[in-house]
Amino acid sequence: MIDFEFEPQVIERLKLYHTIAEQMMRPISREYDEREHEKPWQFFETMWSAAGAAAEFQPGGREKKEGAGVGARARNLYTIATTEELTWGDAGLFLSIPNAGLGGAAIAAAGTPEQKQRFLGPFRGGKPKWGAMAITEPGCGSDSAAITTTAVRDGDEWVINGTKIFCTSGQMAAEKSEGFIVVWATLDKSAGRAGIKSFVVPHGTPGMTVVRVENKLGIRASDTAMIVFDNCRVPFDHILGSPEINRERGFKDVMATFDATRPIVAAMAIGVGRAALDFVRDFLNQQKIAIRYGAGLYRLTAAERDFIEMEVQLKAARLLTWRAAWMLDAGRQNSLEASMAKAKAGLAVTQITQKAIELLGPLGYSRRMLLEKWMRDAKINDIFEGTQQINLLIVARRILGYSSRELS
Numbered sequence: 001m002i003d004f005e006f007e008p009q010v011i012e013r014l015k016l017y018h019t020i021a022e023q024m025m026r027p028i029s030r031e032y033d034e035r036e037h038e039k040p041w042q043f044f045e046t047m048w049s050a051a052g053a054a055a056e057f058q059p060g061g062r063e064k065k066e067g068a069g070v071g072a073r074a075r076n077l078y079t080i081a082t083t084e085e086l087t088w089g090d091a092g093l094f095l096s097i098p099n100a101g102l103g104g105a106a107i108a109a110a111g112t113p114e115q116k117q118r119f120l121g122p123f124r125g126g127k128p129k130w131g132a133m134a135i136t137e138p139g140c141g142s143d144s145a146a147i148t149t150t151a152v153r154d155g156d157e158w159v160i161n162g163t164k165i166f167c168t169s170g171q172m173a174a175e176k177s178e179g180f181i182v183v184w185a186t187l188d189k190s191a192g193r194a195g196i197k198s199f200v201v202p203h204g205t206p207g208m209t210v211v212r213v214e215n216k217l218g219i220r221a222s223d224t225a226m227i228v229f230d231n232c233r234v235p236f237d238h239i240l241g242s243p244e245i246n247r248e249r250g251f252k253d254v255m256a257t258f259d260a261t262r263p264i265v266a267a268m269a270i271g272v273g274r275a276a277l278d279f280v281r282d283f284l285n286q287q288k289i290a291i292r293y294g295a296g297l298y299r300l301t302a303a304e305r306d307f308i309e310m311e312v313q314l315k316a317a318r319l320l321t322w323r324a325a326w327m328l329d330a331g332r333q334n335s336l337e338a339s340m341a342k343a344k345a346g347l348a349v350t351q352i353t354q355k356a357i358e359l360l361g362p363l364g365y366s367r368r369m370l371l372e373k374w375m376r377d378a379k380i381n382d383i384f385e386g387t388q389q390i391n392l393l394i395v396a397r398r399i400l401g402y403s404s405r406e407l408s
């Protein structure tokens, strides 16, 4: 039976994150939106040491970690609930908090127990670390099967060559911490999807160079890097999953990552949408406009109808997202639900933030308030971890029983 009930200590933890979002993130939100490539080190230090937060955002894949601390029995559900709280504070800052991120999710989904311990365990000196995931290339985004980056075995090492773009936290993971980047590369182009494997490249590995950091529309506190791999060598046991090419299985191992990460991106969208909704509610309250929930449709004002519609969209997205995370915690296959949640939440947040600006008029558009920033921060949730269109395509394939070849 589906159960979204949190233990009391988890609820306390979520309250703590809400306080952090309100009192530490919101006050510096505008500043780090404007100073795009600078980092709020003081905030990172606090998050790292006081809350021990980084470890908590690590998705646990399908594993149950009984007794591993707060939220252990519902680890993914807990991760998305904390994600919502912190992105309510600021999505860009949330993404930049030192943690294993999408790279960690890939290791959790496809790594061996020994690799999980080695790459996701405590880092030397307890220093902040970042993890990143490099899939996208100049010639391939949605169609990740078209990857051209290569990994060639040379004795007991892999030699990686290729260019990756738009890598979230790529600069921090490659250069500024004891971090790592999980890189998707093909072992054999002629094997198609089955030839694609992922490799852990630790920070500072020779041959891995950050060549550009993007200037962006939104989530500007988060770095997005272009990284070149030029004869970059990693040990043989840095491959995640089997080195064998299994044409039957395709690239199911590497794709498993998305089952854990899509609900997190959906939760990010919900956090931003909730921020906008709360802002509008407060504004309407100041104007002495209360939402009359029980009133008949024909009695409601246009503003009330719009507000209720925004709330409905947000709640629907949240329920789908919580279900996808709950299934992961229960060890159930959730690819369909993860894509549903991601598609719904990405669309909902773009609509909610735009409608919020519309309702507040010039005040919403002004940089005096954060609404215009939230509208810019919202759109990325409809792009990374599979665009809106791609996630809808996955949902359609799974419901109708088509393969990616039959419906593309």
Ligand SMILES: Cc1cc2nc3c(=O)[nH]c(=O)nc-3n(C[C@H](O)[C@H](O)[C@H](O)COP(=O)(O)OP(=O)(O)OC[C@H]3O[C@@H](n4cnc5c(N)ncnc54)[C@H](O)[C@@H]3O)c2cc1C
Residues within 6 Å of the ligand: 102, 132, 133, 134, 135, 136, 140, 141, 142, 143, 165, 166, 167, 168, 169, 216, 224, 380, 383, 384, 385, 386, 387, 388, 389, 390, 393, 408
């Ligand atoms: C800020 C930011 C951070 C990112 N972080 C990362 C990261 O950490 N790691 C990483 O690997 N990548 C990352 N990305 C890249 C992101 O995942 C890709 O941009 C995304 O997958 C889309 O790929 P593309 O840009 O090549 O667009 P394309 O694949 O060229 O698509 C262009 C448009 O066509 C649509 N489209 C494509 N194929 C179909 C189809 N079959 N049917 C219908 N519509 C279709 C798409 O939905 C999209 O609207 C990031 C991107 C941004 C902007």
